[in-house]
Structure formats: C-alpha cells, structure tokens
Amino acid sequence: MTNISSDKRPAHIAIIMDGNGRWATSRGLPRTEGHKAGADTVLRVLDYCLKYDIHYLTLYAFSTENWKRSPTEVAALMKLLSDFLDAQGAKLHQHKVRLCVIGDLERLPAPAQTRLRKQIDESAKYTDHVLTLALSYGGRAEIVQAAQKLAAEVAAGTIRPQDITEDSFANHLQTAGIPDPDLIIRTAGEQRLSNFLLWQASYAEFWFTPVLWPDFDETTFQEALENFSQRQRRYGKA
Numbered sequence: 001m002t003n004i005s006s007d008k009r010p011a012h013i014a015i016i017m018d019g020n021g022r023w024a025t026s027r028g029l030p031r032t033e034g035h036k037a038g039a040d041t042v043l044r045v046l047d048y049c050l051k052y053d054i055h056y057l058t059l060y061a062f063s064t065e066n067w068k069r070s071p072t073e074v075a076a077l078m079k080l081l082s083d084f085l086d087a088q089g090a091k092l093h094q095h096k097v098r099l100c101v102i103g104d105l106e107r108l109p110a111p112a113q114t115r116l117r118k119q120i121d122e123s124a125k126y127t128d129h130v131l132t133l134a135l136s137y138g139g140r141a142e143i144v145q146a147a148q149k150l151a152a153e154v155a156a157g158t159i160r161p162q163d164i165t166e167d168s169f170a171n172h173l174q175t176a177g178i179p180d181p182d183l184i185i186r187t188a189g190e191q192r193l194s195n196f197l198l199w200q201a202s203y204a205e206f207w208f209t210p211v212l213w214p215d216f217d218e219t220t221f222q223e224a225l226e227n228f229s230q231r232q233r234r235y236g237k238a
Contacts, residue, residue: 008229010182012056013049014204016196017041019188019212032076037214039084043091046131048221050095056130056178060196064104064138078109081135085115092119098126102174103137132178139198146172175200183228187213205231 017038024034042059049057062077069077092099099119108116116135149172153159159168170176180200186192189210193201207224209216 004229010228012179012181014058014181014184016060016186017213023212023214041214041216058132060134062135078112082112082115089119096126097129097131098123100132103135107136139195142174185224
C-alpha cells in the first residue's frame, strides 16, 4: 500500500473512463468487448478505493451525448449495466457501499432502471463509501435543471432571488450531499471534461493518463494518488 498519509489522499475521485473502443479496435475486437473489459476495470478501481480508503468514487459511465452512438452499441452498454448490477449487488452490500446515480435515469431502459432503483434503495443506509454512476448525464443539463428548480421556487414565493447562493444552488444539483471531487482522472490521453461535473469540478485537481481504461491498473491508480499528494491546493489563496 502507498505510504501517502490520509490527509494527502483525495476523499472523492471522479473518473472519465475513456478508451474502451480504442482498446478493442487495437486488438481486432468489437467495441462491445472493450466495454466488457472496461466493466472489469470498474470492479478493480472500486477495490482500489476500498483498499486506499477513498470514500467517494464517481464514474462517468454514459453521457447524454453517448445516445448518439449506434443502437447496437447503446443496447450492449445498457445490457452490460444490468448485468453489472445483477452480478455485483452483493459485493456492494458486503463492503457497505452506497450506490447513487446522477443523470436522466428515465431515459434508461426499464430493466436497467429497475435494477438501479433496487440497488439505490437497498444501499441507502451505507455512509462510509459511495459509488456514484453518471448515466445519461450531462453537466450543462444538470446546471439548467438546478436553475429551473430555483426559478420555480422564486415564482412560488418560497425564496427571493437574492437568497440564492452558491451553497443553495449546489443543493439543487443532482450531487447534493456528495462533496465535490478532489481529483478528476481521465484515461486514454484526452484532456477535457466532456460535460462532466462542470460545477463540481471548480477546484478539483486533474490528472490525465494515456492508459486506456481497460488497462487501468493499481500501478496507474497509485501514480494518480502520488501525483495528487504533491499538489498545493490553495483555493485561490496565495
């Protein structure tokens, strides 16, 4: 185990899991095989978070833009999600991991919705570790929805416009109750947020790696932790 002290470790890691398709293509495999390999990596990374006592893990699993992919690939991803929940539900309970979901859950197929809601309800009592899946998620849409909720409250007369603060706005986001990420990791060499946690990422540290998501292992995870531990987080202070 890394020697990084607890105060130098991120409490919340968010990951943009990129490179499944490229991983498969480079091996002459269908893209769906890359997604299957990526699902195995999710399990490994969850284990790493438990091992290194990272309390919050948020994974960008399916963006609003991903609906533009071929129907065959989208269907395979949705089936993979359902299979993952069926196979790993017991593990989440064993380690007392609470499952949360952000995004437009209503757009997901009914079987996936049913499994997600079941796991969310059954794990709601756990507090030590939280796994959040961003599914059919877009950061801009989330911010718009929060603004709409606040506008409705103003129209109803329950709050005044001048009463809206950064904290009250954050409490209307889908991540309300979850601390902002300390570290955002993106795999596969890309260096952009891609509409992920736009509000919450304001003071996050970023770490990019060329490693494709299916190849993301404990050594890579440790590199990210080591890099984070060396950052000076000033939050605007000198």
